[in-house]
């Protein structure tokens with residue numbers, strides 16, 4: 691919201707500050723799930739995630755800056771749902787779920803299904819994000835391979851140009867249940883379905899990786915990148931394509 695004021699010069703009317711609601715700030719870890727309340731700060735949320743997924747350490751260090759990591763929440767990042775937000779691709783690659791709450795009760799869904807289109811979410815007017823559930827490495831997921839990469843112009847205090855997160859379960863030489871998710875490449879955080887189809891149950895060797903990289907071209911194209919840039923920056927896609935060569 692700070693950026694709406696400082697960059698877009700929006701006049702924000704009444705604000706409800708939810709930063710002191712204690713029940714929003716819980717973290718609970720079971721064998722199967724890490725539950726992170728929507729009001730948990732980005733810094734604390736990543737500190738908890740890193741205990742199970744040390745692969746998130748770099749994201750933890752590079753998400754905005756320390757003051758923002760302490761003031762901003764994981765729930766706010768997820769609810770805002772910016773296509774260049776840092777947390778969604780990693781959480782979606784890990785098969786995280788989001789819990790929505792309203793006076794009618796709780797509703798839970800795969801996080802990727804929350805994002806319908808640019809700034810359009812499957813969230814009703816009376817709903818808010820209550821928590822995020824991230825599966826642990828229990829059972830079959832003990833063999834989960836996970837990587838998360840933030841690409842930006844500066845090491846820290848910079849929003850992602852692209853965020854890429856990959857996971858699969860290693861079964862012998864085969865990769866099971868691959869999940870590839872990108873931020874900054876479309877109007878919403880986007881899974882790479884074609885590349886995932888190549889990797890699913892495939893033997894893990896060079897040819898598979900090459901085929902997956904080619905398939906990635908069907909998932910993510912220059913036009914989708916330009917469309918995303920245009921939607922975020924309000925520039926017509928054609929102008930954006932010309933500008934980016």
Ligand SMILES: Cc1cc2nc3c(=O)[nH]c(=O)nc-3n(C[C@H](O)[C@H](O)[C@H](O)COP(=O)(O)OP(=O)(O)OC[C@H]3O[C@@H](n4cnc5c(N)ncnc54)[C@H](O)[C@@H]3O)c2cc1C
Nearest residue numbers: 691692728753754762763765766767769770775776818819
């Ligand atoms: C200088 C600066 C640097 C930043 N750098 C990064 C960065 O590197 N990576 C990144 O991803 N983001 C970055 N951000 C954006 C922002 O700080 C994060 O997205 C943060 O996680 C937002 O959390 P918040 O609690 O401050 O949400 P807010 O900004 O308060 O809210 C964002 C939106 O989500 C809604 N919302 C908040 N919580 C909920 C909820 N529980 N349920 C429903 N709706 C909700 C609000 O109404 C609002 O519409 C940066 C921001 C600034 C100002």
